Amino acid sequence: MSANPETSAPQADAEHDEHGHHPTPRDYVRIALILAVLTLMEYSTYVFDFGGLGIPLLVVLIAVKFVYVASWFMHLKFDTKIFSRFMYGGLALAFTLYVLTLIIILFASATGME
Amino acid sequence: MTAGAHETTLGLDHRKLAMWVFLGSEFLFFGGFIAAYLLYLDTTAGGPGVEIFDIPFTTISSFVLLMSSLTMVLAHHAHTKGDMRRMRLWVLATAGQGAVFLGGQVFEFNVFWREGLIYGDSPFASAFYTLTGFHGIHVFIGILMLLGLYSLTLTGKIKPGQPIKTEMIGLYWHFVDIIWVLIFGVVYLIPELALLE
Amino acid sequence: MTAIVVLALTLLLAACAGDQSAMHPAGPYAQGPHDLIVPVLWIALGVFILVQGLIVVAIVRFRRRNEDDTELPVQVHGNTRLEIVWTIIPAVILAAIAVPTVQTIFETMEEPDDPDTLLVEVIGHRWWWEYYYPDYDIYTANELVMPVDTPVRLELTAADPGRSPEDGVIHSYWVPPLAGKQDAVPGQVTHLNLQADEPGTYLGQCAEYCGLSHVNMRNRAIAMTDEDFDTWVDQQTQPAEVPEEGTLEAEGREMFYGEGLSRSCAACHQIWEGDTARAPSQGPDLTHLMSRDEFAGAIYDLDEEHLRDWLANPLEMKAMQPERGIGMPDLNLSDDEVDALVAYLLTLDPEDS
Amino acid sequence: MASADTAKRGGLMSRPTAETGWTSWLTTTDHKKIGILYFWTTMIFFFLGGVEAGLVRFQLAQAETSLITEEIYNQMFTMHGITMVFLVVMPLSAAFFNYLIPLQIGARDVAFPRLNAFSYWVYLFGGIFLYSSFFLGGAPNAAWVAYVPLSTDAVSNMGFYAIGLQIVGLSSLAAAVNFIVTILNMRAPGMTFMRLPVFIWMSLVTNFLLLFAIPIIAVALFMLQFDTIYGAQFFQPATGGDPVLWQHLFWLFGHPEVYIMILPAMGIVSEILPTFSKKPLFGYAAVVFAGAAIAFIGFGVWAHHMFTSAIGPVARSAFSLATMFIAVPTGIKIFNWVFTMWGGKLRLNTAMLFSIGFVSMFTIGGLSGVTHAIVPHNAQQHDTYYVVAHFHYVLFGGALFGLVAGMYYWFPKVTGKLMNESLGKLHFWTWLVGFNLTFGPMHMSGLLGQPRRTAVLPGELGGTVEIYNLLSTIGYVVLVVSSLIFITNLIKSIKGGEPAGLDPWDARTLEWLTDSPPKHYNFGTIPTVTHRDEFWHRKYAEDETGTPVAVPAGGSEEHDAAVRDSEAEAEEHIHMPDPSYWPLVMTSGMLPMGYALLYASIPLGIVAVLWMLVGMFGWIIEPVAEGDDDEPEPVPAH
Ligand code: HEA
Ligand code: HEA
Ligand code: CUA
Numbered sequence A: 001m002s003a004n005p006e007t008s009a010p011q012a013d014a015e016h017d018e019h020g021h022h023p024t025p026r027d028y029v030r031i032a033l034i035l036a037v038l039t040l041m042e043y044s045t046y047v048f049d050f051g052g053l054g055i056p057l058l059v060v061l062i063a064v065k066f067v068y069v070a071s072w073f074m075h076l077k078f079d080t081k082i083f084s085r086f087m088y089g090g091l092a093l094a095f096t097l098y099v100l101t102l103i104i105i106l107f108a109s110a111t112g113m114e
Numbered sequence B: 001m002t003a004g005a006h007e008t009t010l011g012l013d014h015r016k017l018a019m020w021v022f023l024g025s026e027f028l029f030f031g032g033f034i035a036a037y038l039l040y041l042d043t044t045a046g047g048p049g050v051e052i053f054d055i056p057f058t059t060i061s062s063f064v065l066l067m068s069s070l071t072m073v074l075a076h077h078a079h080t081k082g083d084m085r086r087m088r089l090w091v092l093a094t095a096g097q098g099a100v101f102l103g104g105q106v107f108e109f110n111v112f113w114r115e116g117l118i119y120g121d122s123p124f125a126s127a128f129y130t131l132t133g134f135h136g137i138h139v140f141i142g143i144l145m146l147l148g149l150y151s152l153t154l155t156g157k158i159k160p161g162q163p164i165k166t167e168m169i170g171l172y173w174h175f176v177d178i179i180w181v182l183i184f185g186v187v188y189l190i191p192e193l194a195l196l197e
Numbered sequence C: 001m002t003a004i005v006v007l008a009l010t011l012l013l014a015a016c017a018g019d020q021s022a023m024h025p026a027g028p029y030a031q032g033p034h035d036l037i038v039p040v041l042w043i044a045l046g047v048f049i050l051v052q053g054l055i056v057v058a059i060v061r062f063r064r065r066n067e068d069d070t071e072l073p074v075q076v077h078g079n080t081r082l083e084i085v086w087t088i089i090p091a092v093i094l095a096a097i098a099v100p101t102v103q104t105i106f107e108t109m110e111e112p113d114d115p116d117t118l119l120v121e122v123i124g125h126r127w128w129w130e131y132y133y134p135d136y137d138i139y140t141a142n143e144l145v146m147p148v149d150t151p152v153r154l155e156l157t158a159a160d161p162g163r164s165p166e167d168g169v170i171h172s173y174w175v176p177p178l179a180g181k182q183d184a185v186p187g188q189v190t191h192l193n194l195q196a197d198e199p200g201t202y203l204g205q206c207a208e209y210c211g212l213s214h215v216n217m218r219n220r221a222i223a224m225t226d227e228d229f230d231t232w233v234d235q236q237t238q239p240a241e242v243p244e245e246g247t248l249e250a251e252g253r254e255m256f257y258g259e260g261l262s263r264s265c266a267a268c269h270q271i272w273e274g275d276t277a278r279a280p281s282q283g284p285d286l287t288h289l290m291s292r293d294e295f296a297g298a299i300y301d302l303d304e305e306h307l308r309d310w311l312a313n314p315l316e317m318k319a320m321q322p323e324r325g326i327g328m329p330d331l332n333l334s335d336d337e338v339d340a341l342v343a344y345l346l347t348l349d350p351e352d353s
Numbered sequence D: 001m002a003s004a005d006t007a008k009r010g011g012l013m014s015r016p017t018a019e020t021g022w023t024s025w026l027t028t029t030d031h032k033k034i035g036i037l038y039f040w041t042t043m044i045f046f047f048l049g050g051v052e053a054g055l056v057r058f059q060l061a062q063a064e065t066s067l068i069t070e071e072i073y074n075q076m077f078t079m080h081g082i083t084m085v086f087l088v089v090m091p092l093s094a095a096f097f098n099y100l101i102p103l104q105i106g107a108r109d110v111a112f113p114r115l116n117a118f119s120y121w122v123y124l125f126g127g128i129f130l131y132s133s134f135f136l137g138g139a140p141n142a143a144w145v146a147y148v149p150l151s152t153d154a155v156s157n158m159g160f161y162a163i164g165l166q167i168v169g170l171s172s173l174a175a176a177v178n179f180i181v182t183i184l185n186m187r188a189p190g191m192t193f194m195r196l197p198v199f200i201w202m203s204l205v206t207n208f209l210l211l212f213a214i215p216i217i218a219v220a221l222f223m224l225q226f227d228t229i230y231g232a233q234f235f236q237p238a239t240g241g242d243p244v245l246w247q248h249l250f251w252l253f254g255h256p257e258v259y260i261m262i263l264p265a266m267g268i269v270s271e272i273l274p275t276f277s278k279k280p281l282f283g284y285a286a287v288v289f290a291g292a293a294i295a296f297i298g299f300g301v302w303a304h305h306m307f308t309s310a311i312g313p314v315a316r317s318a319f320s321l322a323t324m325f326i327a328v329p330t331g332i333k334i335f336n337w338v339f340t341m342w343g344g345k346l347r348l349n350t351a352m353l354f355s356i357g358f359v360s361m362f363t364i365g366g367l368s369g370v371t372h373a374i375v376p377h378n379a380q381q382h383d384t385y386y387v388v389a390h391f392h393y394v395l396f397g398g399a400l401f402g403l404v405a406g407m408y409y410w411f412p413k414v415t416g417k418l419m420n421e422s423l424g425k426l427h428f429w430t431w432l433v434g435f436n437l438t439f440g441p442m443h444m445s446g447l448l449g450q451p452r453r454t455a456v457l458p459g460e461l462g463g464t465v466e467i468y469n470l471l472s473t474i475g476y477v478v479l480v481v482s483s484l485i486f487i488t489n490l491i492k493s494i495k496g497g498e499p500a501g502l503d504p505w506d507a508r509t510l511e512w513l514t515d516s517p518p519k520h521y522n523f524g525t526i527p528t529v530t531h532r533d534e535f536w537h538r539k540y541a542e543d544e545t546g547t548p549v550a551v552p553a554g555g556s557e558e559h560d561a562a563v564r565d566s567e568a569e570a571e572e573h574i575h576m577p578d579p580s581y582w583p584l585v586m587t588s589g590m591l592p593m594g595y596a597l598l599y600a601s602i603p604l605g606i607v608a609v610l611w612m613l614v615g616m617f618g619w620i621i622e623p624v625a626e627g628d629d630d631e632p633e634p635v636p637a638h
């Protein structure tokens, strides 16, 4: 729900005429159910032994949950792309910078090379 | 001409745009604490480490927070439809679930503390409490905003056809929820799993 | 404060041989970086002249000469070809600089492959440097003694008090004529290579701000011929001599171990007499104190007068925080006590034995 | 809206209405007034930072002197750095953002006027909090980079730093959100991205840098604060904490920060050079793109401040390369500025002189920056006066020269008067000479081994170094005289400068369309934009050959209307936000909050939280009207 169609300026993104496919409460409940299942799957990695697959599986589950909440509950799927850019841009920047920092600290800090 | 519903260049409400701009920057805030936490996973100075986590318990409280996102989006939906009675109900439900989550966190902190995970004892403890504590503060602020929203609809300052504040608070709330999705995975589950292996 | 001024003057007059300039390399680990920076400075000068030249020419040629504003200059909006030129050329120049830069980074950091390489453990304290020579079991302070033409590999860390990282802060070891600097981080070990081509004294300074007396945390490296170095090692590995009973020096020694003082010097300083194993102490090791030229963070000449002032009034000689376990406390010594202690300290000279 | 209108004039929650007098300054939500508040506040802090620099310089004028103790010296250079960076250059840029962004994009205010006031007051209280340390046990003394574990040591007084910068950072973050929304969402019709003035572009980029860099320093500062005051262990080696983590976090913020300080100045000279060359900016797209590239690469070079720290050869090499290549986009800008002048008709008045000074001096600082990136030699330069020389050339010779150029350029717009040109030129030449005399010799003394942050100039360094230091101190005195000339000129011109008229410079951008000083609502009619350099295009028509020629005033009615903002005959149709007490009420709670955190006092904390909640409550429930940042949406008809 960004602006009323009658007041939005002419440059507004064409695609964000959202009234066409606005999700209904039923959609939201469906998403919530999926999220519940995903959480259960996350929990299962703690109960069952997935061996080396556990962590990759968790990473995927986290990412899927993230995207579902962002796309549906936060409406990114239906809103202008600009909002997605802020969301995923911020995420990507944070991820890159901090992962680089961790790599440097953990693997590239020794001054005592042979 | 300043405010929201007037003509704007992008056709977007200022307030909503501002919320998104701000949320983008919040990743760098939480990311910093998560990075510190990961760096100090093993730096427990002889005290307890990740084995202290009670995964079943945290799974439940995480789930409660996750479901609060559902009630939040339903509140917003009700508001756009002008159904203020239902909207208020969902808002309270959201705040309530947030409170349950916070209660869980307080309980969890208490247990950990008694088990010897003292804030000032190790970098691990400092990083854990600081990260999850800051998330808790975000939830707390969210609850305050929800309660404020609730009262403003009662006094009539927020009217049925004006869902922008509900939407903004909703965005913030979902964001805090998303951050917990990351924290629950990266702080609790993955290290615990790595430990089990 | 007057003390500082007076001492400052003495220091000024005593300004001795030695050099702290980065532009006079005296060993390969300083020469490499220097050979890199000199051409870069020339390139920078070239760019500087180009840009400033263009600006000056533009001003001279195109300044408005009359008040007539009706006629406009040709309205140029840009030129893609020029844009490409001034993107590519600097990029190429930088790429050319980058290659030797990376090479030199690895060369200067690599562990020297010379089997004679001397290993020295260096600990940065607030505000003095401690050295330990593991090959010879030698402890000393502030002045790094090294042989010429032999690589020296420093293993650096920082700690306070004593060897505990608890209150340690970051310092940086730096003797410009011999090599660039390297930080010493509490709780971690870092490395630095040094090598001197000629015997001599090279000045240095702690180069990471480390609080109150950072400025007073100086150091020097003394490079010796191989023979001199061997002699030095011989001397340093001898225990300190115990003065004869009944002398003032012996009295001073008793005091050193706490007799009649509010606090024993030996609590913080080691004077190794051969009956125990050598061990680190919280303050500088004094076993062969008088073999050093400078003391207290290499800011004072080591002579009787300065020692006397130091014992009588350490806090006026150097800003320290002994109440927090950092630095040398004022033990409120009487003149007699100072006399005795100084007399004893002056015997700690291996060259006399 | 009628009901809101009556509400705001009466009742308990009435809003202030004064448009003049001192209450109008305390309650203002007008971006122009807030810009002026920012400006004068930075002037006061510049004076304080300058005094601190003076103590440093006099202490170092001769070797082995002791004008001030180590204790005091360390506080002086620390507060000097903090002041100049966080309380002078950044807010001074914010003063320009405030004043100019709405005017240049053809808007009537920023997106959130009350939040804008909030930013200013938070900055002011943050500054006051930092400076109160002098009266509460001593100012911070662990350098502006606050390396741990030194800065977690209680005697370093860095609690003030951790909390004070957090407060100032909050101000910048709020402002960044505000300006980003303003620029993205409040442009006049037709003002597309490629028609934005370069200053607006650089403001946008800078505010994005702030948006993403401030949270990083916030994280670091919280860790520092918790370590120092509440016993956390983030950086404590005794329990396994890593002091180098602080350096990473600080410079992850710190390097973008230096571009935060330079990009606004780059935007300013990109406006001034074309105006006084009577030519459009050479390579507009390249300049804009280079600015964005600098910002982007700027996030990936932070470890060049840590080349001598505990990082290995691979990291050193990677950051060395990344750092060097920042010279490429910066060079693009430099050359485009030079070629803007090339072939022009240069009018060398004060604003232009400062802009040329910027290009010239910044280049010197940039080149020494590139020499820093040569890692092996950085190990020699690091923490010497060579670095001090570098960053004063980019900060003073760059950022400050650019900002001062902007002051001369926009002074007529802000005050309606012209600044005295002869005093201005005197100011310029004394600044140029004083500046080079102060910081030029530092290159030499640094290479000769003079370390920074040393409270005494060691006599062992030798006579040459002493002479360089004496020269620096003399240069400082010249700078003081020069600054006094500037202040005199400022005050004199405000009082009795010649009237400037709408457009004294034959300028190019929209702010010159409206009155000087601009009316409260900026534009009677929001201009419609059809060109880059819109205002210029309204004044000049193209002849058959495509060369623009000035259209004489009075040429046609149509034309006269286009180059002059219409007096809004219907003033009552323009709704501007009312002033408000609440930003001030709320933000003044920052002070008790800061002390509560610093002294870990729970009762004071409760008072502070209540205080700010009251402020927030008032903010939320005070009547709002059309034009306000919190105006209710119109209820759509069903
Ligand atoms: C406005 C602030 C500002 C700006 C713009 C810069 C710009 C640059 N800085 Fe600077 N820097 C600081 C502020 C700034 N810096 C501060 C405050 C510190 C010290 C912090 C502290 O420790 O207290 C510092 C320290 C600092 C260091 C660490 C030094 C040390 O402590 O060891 C380094 C190392 O690489 C560095 C590099 C650079 C580079 C490569 C640029 C580049 O962006 C410069 C690019 C510009 C040019 C190169 C000139 C124009 C280009 C051309 C004309 C093209 C042709 C050029 C070539 C082919 C070379 N800076
Ligand atoms: C923008 C930033 C900026 C600016 C403008 C300056 C300006 C000056 N600085 Fe710098 N400086 C820093 C940023 C800046 N500095 C930083 C970041 C550090 C590092 C700190 C650290 O290591 O932690 C530093 C460190 C630093 C040092 C090194 C200290 C040390 O390492 O021990 C020195 C030494 O000479 C110095 C000197 C100066 C001088 C002489 C000026 C002069 O140019 C000052 C001139 C100003 C005046 C003369 C003021 C006069 C003003 C008026 C008269 C106006 C009056 C107004 C009213 C009455 C309203 N500065
Ligand atoms: Cu040790 Cu500076």
Ligand SMILES: [Cu+2]
Residues within 6 Å of the ligand: D254, D255, D258, D302, D304, D305
């Ligand atoms: Cu940098």
